[in-house]
Amino acid sequence: MGWKRHRGEGKRIIATTSTRWVHRTMRHFLMIRLSPGMGIFAKIAVVYCASVSLVVLSMLYYYQALDFNYNLKYSMSIGTELRQRVLLSGQDTWNRSLDSLARLWNESLEGLPRIEIKIRNRWHWPFYSPSNPLMTRIEPHFNMTRIYTMQKISRNYFNPIRHVIDYRDLDAFRTNCNIKSFTMKNSTGENHKACDVVHTPIKHYRTCAVVGSGGILLNSSCGAEIDAHDFVIRSNLPPTIPFQKDVGRRTNFTAVNHARLMAVRKALKARNPAIRAAIFSRLSSSPGMVFSYSLTLADNKRNRRYLQSVYMIAKENKIPMIAAFSHQSYMSSKGLWSKMGGRRWTLPSTGLNMFGLATTFCDRISMYGYFPFPDVHGRPIPYHYYDGVRKPHSAHKMKGEFDMFQKLHRQGVLRHVVDKCDATI
Structure with a gap:
């Protein structure tokens, strides 16, 4: 027991000594007066560290945005592919489902007043406003x-x-774009960029x-x-x-x-x-x-x-x-x-x-x-x-x-x- 108590007291002595050393070191550091040259160097170091931190944060934000953009494009591509599959199939899944629901609903109401579910054209896939009957026919x-x-x-x-091209963009087109190739004048070779100043x-x-x-x-x-x-x-x-x-x-x-x-x-x-x-x-x-x-x-x-x-x-x-x-x-x-x-x-x-x-x-x-x-x-x-x-x-x-x-x-x-x-x- 004596040995254990002595070991515990030793730990407290070491902890107290280390704490006092840290406090004394920090107090001496704060009391240091830098020369003019050292002051400029310290300011440069602070600015450099801040700049590096901003660059790192910007890169993290940029790659996060890229990842979000990639996921968004991927989702849009999947949606486009599904839309095309529906169009190419020539079938209206949404209306067919509603037809089935209407039929089941009416069949389950034996002896009760029949309720008609009207299917509106605007819910076709892809969604669009009701088309003219002439267009529906052709x-x-x-x-x-x-x-x-x-x-x-x-x-x-x-x-x-x-x-x-809108005529109002003619001057911008002639100033910034190559007429024959429809590329920007300041882009050449493999880095050529399509003319994007017109609408x-x-x-x-x-x-x-x-x-x-x-x-x-x-x-x-x-x-x-x-x-x-x-x-x-x-x-x-x-x-x-x-x-x-x-x-x-x-x-x-x-x-x-x-x-x-x-x-x-x-x-x-x-x-x-x-x-x-x-x-x-x-x-x-x-x-x-x-x-x-x-x-x-x-x-x-x-x-x-x-x-x-x-x-x-x-x-x-x-x-x-x-x-x-x-x-x-x-x-x-x-x-x-x-x-x-x-x-x-x-x-x-x-x-x-x-x-x-x-x-x-x-x-x-x-x-x-x-x-x-x-x-x-x-x-x-x-x-x-x-x-x-x-x-x-x-x-x-x-x-x-x-x-x-x-x-x-x-x-x-x-x-x-x-x-x-x-x-x-």
């Missing part, structure tokens, strides 16, 4: 598997980010109507069906209101070639007020319409001057129109038709280019007014529905394009309408 035509395959191909040639007014749409000017539209009664699409595309600003029963009146996007751009510019500057009023009315008939020049603009002073004139006059007269341009001509994407149609046309028609562009931002495309023949069922038809032109441009291979549209129609890639429409709901 959607079974499309083969989404083939459409997605086609979109992967066409997006290598067309892209609204490059081919439909497009085009979004992604479920249903699109690509409307030509063929005389096949006369007496077709397709106007209501055309206007029921989410997005309506036309070429060269044709008149619509006088023919709206057959061609519809909506226009969300119109691409014009060089001849039509000059004609629109001339009409806007005409001395005759009736001519100006007519072109103002046509440009204002669909508020928010995108008026796009389909040829190269940024490196062509004359074309740039023409489109600028149209843009300025429209702005001064408060015409609700969005002017747009392309970084290169739509004709530069001819390789697409070799892969899709097996032919490389030297001069694709505007309608063919409109279809190629539409495939990049629209899932279900219906085409109207593309019929190159002079008659149907023994009835003569004009080349355009609004004038007396009888023959197409000799450089366009319209019959070959027609055959390709028909082939894609049979495959469910597009819907090629060459007959009258059923306007009843």
